[in-house]
Amino acid sequence: MFIVKFIVSFNFFLTPVSHCSGSATALHKQTNVVKNDYRIRLNASIDVSRHLLHQGLPFRGHDESEESTNKGNFLELLKYIAGQNEVVKKVVLKNAPKNNQMTSPPIQKDIVHCFSEEVTRSIIEEMDNDVFGLLVDESADASDKEQMAVVFRFVDKYGVVKERFIGVIHVQETSSLSLKSAIDSLFAKYGLSLKKLRGKGYDGASNMKGKFNGLRSLILKENSSAYYVHCFAHQLQLVVMAVAKKHVEVGEFFYMISVLLNVVGAFCKRKDKIREIDRQKVEEKISNGEIKTGTRLNQELSLQRPGNTRWGSHYKTLLRLEELFSSIVIVLEYIQDEGTDTTKRQQAYGILKYFHTFDFVFYLELMLLVMGLSDSLSKAWQRKDQDILNAISLVKTTKCQLQKVRDDGWDAFMAEVSSFSEKTNIGMLKMEEEFVDSRRPRxxxxxxxxxxxxxxxxxxxxxxxxxxxxxxxxELNSELLICMSSLSPIDSFRQFDKSMLVRLT
Known part of the structure; x- marks a missing residue:
């Protein structure tokens, strides 16, 4: 399709203009040669684009001038192909007409766009006008333009569940009406119908899942069967994040952790110093016979910086903080005493002061306890072979574990707090004494x-x-998913249950 499009437009400029039979014949012969060279040039550019797209590599370089030693992936790969094939070499780059080299940025974009259209059409054909699910998320790109990512989830004719990325659509604003209009335009372009929609997945923002004016409700007005189910793993992140936002002391704890990461974790020399101190302590313990050696034991550790949207990474950071605590304190003391940056020295002083309080130990152990339960659940949900019923049962199991910790876990929890305090020489509070609020000590x-x-x-x-x-x-989403699980084809429809199908209807 792409080649035909370019050849047709090229032929327009090669139409014979002379009525003289001799000149017409000469021009016709020349045209066949030019058209063949054009086809070779175009195929070379398409092959280069296909490889770069398949590998997810950038096309253009920072400097594509003649004097540049690295003109970017597209031009360098085309140059390599020309070096391996004499036929291609004769018609590309310097040997091509100046106005028809097929290497300009607009040409590259046209080729990529044609690939995109062909892939999208093949996905639509694979869906075969059957029911499907819609996954949508919006975010600003590097140029601060709002973009909406669209993914289709469907079952192909062989019974295989597939998720296919359709594209990124630019939206003027992130209101529910704007997002709905963009989805309608996309569906109209590819001949899809909202009536075939059987499920939606968004994030927890109000413009997405709002019951009255959100994208969820706008689609439900047109199709009552398009149920909204929030990603389980994402909801779990929001559960943990909600506590950090609502509880003042927990919020303060995570704020101090972020300051610590800026003071220590953002500098390679300081991270290397932590690793070196920890390595020396491990070697000393090995020589004293305190710890064993073996494969994958005593691995090198560093303070991991967590991701803003992945609270599971915060759990790993807290684990490393607990393991490397004494080494981190030594580095903080060094920054406080020997640092050249006044701000960093003051921050190190504040962190050290907080680290030697009972509150720090208490909330460190409490967050490790809570996040440990959530982390196990998160890892279980991310398994590719996880089924719906087991995923829902894991929620109930985690809730039961949290309730059990609340009812009977205080003594065991305080034993962990006491153990860490004793190991790090941080004083324990006497529980029977009157509590003193640090914000209003008098x-x-x-x-x-x-x-x-x-x-x-x-x-x-x-x-x-x-x-x-x-x-x-x-309960509504859980009930919906439990009923849907009766349609699972696993083990010859072992979970099939007519009563669940009636409830689903």
Missing amino acids: KKTGITNLHHYKVDCFYTVLDMQLQEFNDRFD
Whole structure:
């Protein structure tokens, strides 16, 4: 299709203009040669584009001038192909007409666009006008333009569940009406119907999942069968994040962790110093016989920087902080005493001061406990062979574990706090003494340390987790997914249940 398009437009400029039979014949012969060279040039550019797209590589370089030693992937790969094939070499790059080299950025974009259209059409054909699910997310790109990513999820004629990325659509704004208009335009372009939609997946933003004016509700008005199901793994991240936002002391704890990462984790020399100190301690313990050696034991550790949208990575950061705590303290003391940046020295002083408080130990162990349960659930959900029923049962299991920790886990939790405090020489508070609020130290609180840390902190954080679990994983979605699982073809429809199908209907 792409080659025909270019040849047709090229032939327009090669139409004979002379009525003299001799000149017409000469021009016709020359045209056949030019058309063949053009086809070779075009195929070479298409082959280069296909390879770069398949590998996900950029096309253009920073400097594509004649004097440049690296003109970018597209031109360099075309140059390599020309060096391997004499036929191609004769008609590309310097040997091609100046106005028909088939290497300009607009030509490259046209080729990529044609590939995109052909791939999208093949996906639509694979769907075969059957029902499908829609996954949508929006975000700003590097140039601060709002883009909407669209993915289709469907079952092909062989019964294989597939997810196919359709494209990124530019939207003027992120309102629900604007997103709905973009989806309608996409569906109209490829001849799709909202009536075939059987499921939607968005993030938790109000413009997406809002019950009254969100994209979810706008589509439901046209198709009541298009149920909205939030990604389980994403909801789990929001559950953990909600606690950090709602509980003041937990929020302060994560703020101090972010400051620590800026002071220590953002500098290679400081990270190397932590690794070196930890390596020396491991070697000393090995020589004293305190730890064993073997394959994959005593691996080199570093303080990992967490991702903003992946709270599972925060759990890994806290684990590393616990393991490398003494090494991190040594580096912070060095920055405080020997650092040249005044701001970093002040930040190191503030972190060290916080690290030697009971609050730090308490919330470190509490977040490790809570995030440990969530991390196990998150890893289980990300398994490719995970089925719906097991995924839902894992939610119930995690909620039961959280409830059990809340009811009976205080003593075991405090034993962990006490163990870490003793190992790091951080003083423990006497639980029977009156609690002193650091924000208002002169004002009497009238409660004991035990009441504050057990009721206001331990119970409150766990109750928040349980409440968020109940809100995020509501009974309607769970019931819907349980009923749908009866249609699973696994093990010759072993889970088939007519009563569930009636409930689903």
